[in-house]
Amino acid sequence: MVAAVSRLRTMMRFGVHGLRTSWVRPMGTAARASMDVEGWREREQGPSVPVEVVHSQEVDRGVQWVFLGCPGVGKGTYASRLAKLLHVPHIAMGDLVRREILNLTPMAEQLKKIMGAGQLLPDEIIFRLLTKRLENGASEGETGFILDGFPRTVHQAEIMDEVASIDLVVNLKLREDVLISKCLGRRICSECGGNFNVASIDVDGYDSVPRILMPPLLPPPKCASKMTIRADDTEDVVRARLRIYYEESQPVEDYYRAKGLLLNFDVAGGIPETWPRLLSALNLEDKISGSHDSRKMMA
Numbered sequence: 001m002v003a004a005v006s007r008l009r010t011m012m013r014f015g016v017h018g019l020r021t022s023w024v025r026p027m028g029t030a031a032r033a034s035m036d037v038e039g040w041r042e043r044e045q046g047p048s049v050p051v052e053v054v055h056s057q058e059v060d061r062g063v064q065w066v067f068l069g070c071p072g073v074g075k076g077t078y079a080s081r082l083a084k085l086l087h088v089p090h091i092a093m094g095d096l097v098r099r100e101i102l103n104l105t106p107m108a109e110q111l112k113k114i115m116g117a118g119q120l121l122p123d124e125i126i127f128r129l130l131t132k133r134l135e136n137g138a139s140e141g142e143t144g145f146i147l148d149g150f151p152r153t154v155h156q157a158e159i160m161d162e163v164a165s166i167d168l169v170v171n172l173k174l175r176e177d178v179l180i181s182k183c184l185g186r187r188i189c190s191e192c193g194g195n196f197n198v199a200s201i202d203v204d205g206y207d208s209v210p211r212i213l214m215p216p217l218l219p220p221p222k223c224a225s226k227m228t229i230r231a232d233d234t235e236d237v238v239r240a241r242l243r244i245y246y247e248e249s250q251p252v253e254d255y256y257r258a259k260g261l262l263l264n265f266d267v268a269g270g271i272p273e274t275w276p277r278l279l280s281a282l283n284l285e286d287k288i289s290g291s292h293d294s295r296k297m298m299a
């Protein structure tokens with residue numbers, strides 16, 4: 001992990017000092033917003049010191065997994081539970097960006113606008129936020145991660161491959177009508193940050209597609225009056241995010257499939273049914289059966 005962070009930081013420095021095309025994708029695709037990152041660069045880059053790769057070999061590290069899947073599929077729900085179970089951090093790219101916006105950094109308004117339109121942020125911003133998060137984690141002894149929301153493009157996946165070795169990619173799947181309902185039902189507690197969902201999903205199956213039943217995940221009374229809705233969870237923006245997912249992120253599935261790392265998993269119900277099925281698909285049932293944690297994670 002320390003080596004991965006050092007490599008990422010080294011690549012970023014090369015990027016900043018002239019070899020930028022090696023990792024910053026040209027702007028201007030339909031999905032990618034362009035923004036002025038000069039101010040960001042100056043503030044974030046810090047002094048240009050040589051980076052030493054501290055560990056050449058990593059032993060006994062935690063898992064290095066990636067969660068893929070459309071908006072609303074439940075990446076955060078399941079990645080966070082698995083991260084707890086496997087004692088690694090859950091690193092959600094969207095949360096890192098939202099935190100940056102809350103910190104009122106000089107870039108906040110631009111970030112907000114791009115996110116609000118459902119577009120992808122420039123790679124430079126994403127890599128800087130991720131590097132910073134991984135560096136902080138490495139300094140606290142973190143040795144693995146479950147990434148959620150990164151990589152979102154083949155280019156990001158290629159860069160990731162150069163800095164860390166991904167063990168497994170879990171690709172969550174759910175039909176589109178349900179994804180939209182789930183995004184529109186999403187609520188976040190402004191105080192504790194807890195994620196809830198007011199959508200009550202019960203859609204008939206057809207042909208070989210099974211019926212899908214997902215009860216709402218309602219907040220406890222202490223959070224009920226503090227529910228907020230993400231600015232990008234409106235129907236138009238959710239549809240735009242889905243389009244961008246199909247265009248930019250679905251090829252990432254093919255990328256990892258070709259490497260033999262992709263595990264497809266159908267989310268076909270609420271957490272109590274899906275969580276044990278996911279553990280079984282990951283051969284992790286023995287990690288949890290009968291424990292107190294098991295009951296907590298199914299809620």
Ligand SMILES: Nc1ncnc2c1ncn2[C@@H]1O[C@H](COP(=O)(O)OP(=O)(O)O)[C@@H](O)[C@H]1O
Pocket residue numbers: 070071072093094095097114115118119120121122126148149150151152153156232241
């Ligand atoms: N890897 C990334 N590359 C570019 N932009 C990103 C990335 N991850 C997150 N973002 C930005 O943050 C927004 C929210 O991300 P996230 O919370 O993961 O949403 P979702 O629920 O759509 O998976 C994205 O729509 C995009 O604007």
